[in-house]
Amino acid sequence: MKQAEAPPNATWSGPSHAGVKAPDPIVLPDPLARFASSGDRLQTLADGHPMEAWLRFMAALSHAQHAVAAMQEPHASVAPAALAQAVEARLPPLAADGHRRDQAWREGLAALLDHVDAPGLPDPARDAIAALRADHADALEKRADRFLRGRVPADEAAAAVFVAAALQVYFTGSAARLPVDELRLLEERALCPCCGSPSVAGLITASGTTPGTRYLYCSLCSTAWNHVRAVCLHCGGTRKLSVQGIEGAPETVKVETCGDCHTYSKLLYQLRDMKVDPYADDLASLGLDLLVAEAGYSRHAPNPLLLSPT
Incomplete structure (x- = not known):
């Protein structure tokens, strides 16, 4: 794997002048678009995989x-x-x-x-x-x-x-x-404000009024919510974070690893591919999960369609 440059500060670093909105804190899902989009993306990613x-x-x-x-x-x-x-x-x-x-x-x-x-x-x-x-x-x-x-x-x-x-x-x-x-973010910001489940991945936006924002996508109800970047989703640490990916691979999907709690979470970059899908691209990047696990890190939360029996 390769390590990216130092992650940005753990605060909103986008434009702050008058007239620029803050990111929407919560984005509710569109059930008709959610599953069709994931299915289509999986079909595309499957070619030659x-x-x-x-x-x-x-x-x-x-x-x-x-x-x-x-x-x-x-x-x-x-x-x-x-x-x-x-x-x-x-x-x-x-x-x-x-x-x-x-x-x-x-x-x-x-x-x-x-x-x-x-x-x-x-x-x-x-x-x-x-x-x-x-x-x-x-x-x-x-x-x-x-x-x-x-x-x-x-x-x-x-x-x-x-x-x-x-x-x-x-x-x-x-x-x-x-x-x-009428909804509010939870005190435990890494959990979904609608159903309380963890996220399956985070997406760094490349469009809209606040590009560069991280949205976490719920593994159960598909809600997206804003979470500051460069903060570990598991322990809240900021000191020992690094962003890593597979050497020579497209930089659409990376992981954010935490040296304090030895966990990681997925990061998807819309700037690299505007069709990136949090659910499909997570499933198609299992090779990255295996490499990070071999390096001693545990995933912040599992994808519910990748069940590990108890």
Whole structure:
């Protein structure tokens, strides 16, 4: 790997003269654009990739998510009083570990399985789909609970990928309906202000009124929120940060490593590729994850579609 120049200061370093807006603190997702964009990007990135077959499967899964979002848009509504109470307490109104899920997520899961089930799927995926179709409602809810609490046993790992994909559609649709002007960032700025989940990657913008801004993208509900640059997402440290990438590779995806807590997070640079997608480009850059892990760093938070059984 190669190390980039020293990272910028941990404060907003963009233009500050009169008439220039500060970055929007929270950007809610567009469910119809989110999954279609990721699926299309994965198809592009799969061409000639060492993991081409797997990326094409993930592209098919993203397109299945898009079909569900476009057809049913499974989601939950948060009562105004509950929303106000959560925001006042600086808690996520759609807390992943405490939200009472509507049965619509299970309907979305059934539709997702119908869309992704196609000839050519590997046997483990087919077995997982069959197991999920055979489950009753309580069993599916328990699977969802185990996933959201990070307690997926080894024999459920394959099925949990589809559960995770369905929950992403459900929480993305739910977050999209929140009144953004009433939301606030959490005190723990590395967590999503809508559902409290960690980010899958950070994107450094190249367009808009405040280029150079870092937005974190939620791994569950697809919300984006502004986070200052050059601050470790895990420990909040600033002294021992460095930005690194693979020697000779396109500089679209890099990692920010912290020498204090030995964690890292992904950084995607829109300036290098305006079509970069936080979800697709994260999956397509697993080689970078492996190199950073070999160097002794642990990822700040996992991609939910890359499950490690407990």
